[in-house]
Amino acid sequence: GLRPAFADLPKLKEKATYKVGFAQTESNNPWRLQQTKSMQDEAKKRGWQLVYTDAAGSAAKQVADVRSMIAQKVDVILLAPREERPLIPAVMEAKKAGIPLFLIDRGVDPSLAQAGKDYVAFIGSDFVQEGRQAAEVLTKAMNGQAKIIELVGTVGSSPANDRAKGFADYIKDYPGMQVVASQSGDFVRDKGRQVFETLYQAHPEATALYSHNDEMTMGAIAAMEAAGKVPGKDLIIASIDGTKDAAQAVMDGKILVVVECNPNFGPAAFEAIEKYGKGEHIPPHVVNKDRVLTKENIESYLPEAY
Ligand code: AHR
Structure with missing residues (x-):
């Protein structure tokens, strides 16, 4: 019979707390800082361990960062890939090591790695x-x-x-x-x-x-x-x-x-990990809803701005 694509994915054992790797791209803008803060806040709220790396704008360093997470045996990896192609080896090596990986906010070349097959899911904006x-x-x-x-x-x-x-x-x-x-x-x-x-x-x-x-x-x-x-x-x-x-x-x-x-990925990312650990199916694309901000509605948005 047909084998569902997600059957190839590494599994995650259900645990009370997880050790989560978050491989950030760079930290030179407020959007990135807010994204990192959202991950840290959520980890703290749940009492999960966060292994955080900052690739400082280098795809090569980001690949090395993911390798070090694999070596440290994190339970799961959240990767915000700087570019679409250079991060493919990181995605494939995590899969080979049996560590489930989620792409956060940025994607990789879909002809080289697929959601639901090579990595669990993409979570982010359209x-x-x-x-x-x-x-x-x-x-x-x-x-x-x-x-x-x-x-x-x-x-x-x-x-x-x-x-x-x-x-x-x-x-x-x-x-x-x-x-x-x-x-x-x-x-x-x-x-x-x-x-x-x-x-x-x-x-x-x-x-x-x-x-x-x-x-x-x-x-x-x-x-x-x-x-x-x-x-x-x-x-x-x-x-x-x-x-x-x-x-x-x-x-x-x-x-x-x-x-x-929206840079606030913590809640959605950690919830996806929790569900995946329980054996629930995660849709390959989890899309954030983004608003269109103009003079008409900007005032109500200001308190959320970062
Ligand atoms: O991947 C999302 C983009 O990356 C944001 O628009 C930008 O500010 C960030 O560097």
Whole structure:
């Protein structure tokens, strides 16, 4: 008969507490810090042990971090893979070692490793949908006419790939919506500032910014203001995440829209582990619900901003 795909997955013995490895990507932005805090808070609440590593922006270090978790015999691994391809060996080695692994927030190349077969599940946002929603709000606000500078996230990461795709998919039906320049700012504020400055000098005709995260957006806003331009007037801005600075910029009219990307993974991740330990089936894709934040609803969101 047919063997269900999940039959290949490492099992998790039911226990009162687990030793959980969390392999973080980097800690250079408020989103990452909030994600880590959410994991630490949940571990503490449950009295589970958390083995935390920070790859400091290096996929090679992140692979080594997962190897050390395997060597330490953690019960389960939560991996936020920096890029889609370089983390494949980490996923496969955990499987081979019999340690169940969950992908948290970012994905890996689905042609090389599959949810429900090579790792238990992906838990996170629908990044394609985030890009589509940013495009939809921007297109409506600009009546389908914009010359757009796009600040791309980390090259080779699933949020950069999918946020670019979702945005492009939406605007292809609106010929007046044109991306005039697109370049990576690596999800980092100061790189966003530098890259925006260069792109805007080359494309002074730009009327909009689509940025794959709030940190790069805040960098770009600094560059706009340094150039004597008014964000929200001279350039209309669409962003993603929901940091405190970006939420304030929505309040101030500098940013048109922030599509939320919720970093609070602790409760969902630990609940999935608990269920998996009880032998319950985990759906291969557990998708977070994200809100669309604009001037209309930003005030009620502010207390949650990080
Ligand atoms: O993977 C999610 C993205 O990674 C967030 O949008 C960004 O801020 C973080 O670095």
